[in-house]
Amino acid sequence: MKTLSNMGFALFGAALIAISFGLARFAFGLYVPAISIDLELSAYVIGIIGAVPLISFVLATLVAPLAADRLGARMLAVLSSGFGTAGLALISLASDPLSLGVGVFICGLCTGLMMPALTAAMQALVSRSMHGRVSSIMNAGTSIGIIVAVPTVVFLANAWRFTYAMFAVLAGMGIVAAWYFLPSVSRIMPANAAPPPPIGRLQWSRLIRLSLFAFAMGFIAAPYWLFAPDLVVTLGAMPSGQTGWLWFAVGIAGLGGAMVSDLADRNNPPITQALMLMMLASSLVLLAASPSQLGLAMFSALVFGLAYMSLTGLYLMTGIRLLPGRLSMGPVLPFMAVALGQAAGSPMAGMLVDGFGYAYAFSIFSVIGIVVAILSPIYPGHIDYWADWAEEPAGEQQEEQVPVEDTGLQAAYDQQLLDENGEPIEPVAEDEETPRTPRLL
16 A cells, blocks of 8 residues: 555545546536437436436445445445446446336445545544544545546547446546555544434434435435536537536636635535525526527526536534534535435425426426525524524533534544543644554455
């Protein structure tokens, strides 16, 4: 194994995320126009198939923490890349809805296992004072993968089988790279870290509200990820090759999502979430209203990419902050909720498209987004408007609010590990005084 620096690991992790998230999961919508024509699939069937990888993502995410502990970071990343290679190759050979569905299901397993594997490796290789920055860079890999997929659509609009075969080759290279660069270790817990405290009633109230908002956001975003390219081709008569520019705009805007989400956590998360949900809703209507104008369609994609990536980053930080000491649950819970929302929204969008058309379907989801945005004051931010409604019973210890100045992604990671007195373990103290002794498998 070759040892990576903190920044080297961040860039390597971003590359693996680009393959597993950008290519194996989010790029599928780019090829829906060509795939639906070649395999003669209706919008409803595409919606069902689009939900399949999200379901497998959730299933893989549920077992990933145990798998990371049993297999170690290296083997789990290798397994994830192996699933990605097999799934992408199967999609390139798909001849009917069943084989296509199996391929995207396997790709969902790849996506669900990769981030836990990289998180386990990060805990072993990266200084805790750098976890926030490294996580931000790795998360940007999703946008990078989406951008990488764009030239294949622009220049190989109808050669989707060849394109997915190339993606499979890249995933195969990920297998070799994961074996070479990642450590064969389990999750690392500092020796002075105390067991996580039990989850109280107030904490459950906040977690439930976070999960509901994340689910709703995934539901609202589902038609864009799956049907946006098909919409501009069908309604706007746009050439298939130009749809790639939509995903290019989504990827570029998504790169700024990490910065926006970090700033949101430093200010007022409920208000920022409301703004981003309104942007998400407006992107749906704007695309449906101007499918033939590439400039406006790309602007819609920019708004969508910024809003979506900012919201996922905000949900990630909130999940980490609400579950101190639970390294395997805090970062995972909001992403599972988003995936379940997309899994529910994809077939619903397909059904509405088949029954009423693209413009009507996108408008309905936009209205839902506006309604959810109005409910944002109950989002579990630093100002918890429902705190008095969900107080702990008398005699139970009240949770302390995280100080407003102690915000941002790195602060969320710093608050994860607590000592026996319930105080956050200082990263510097851990790095200097606590020897890291990875357990080899």
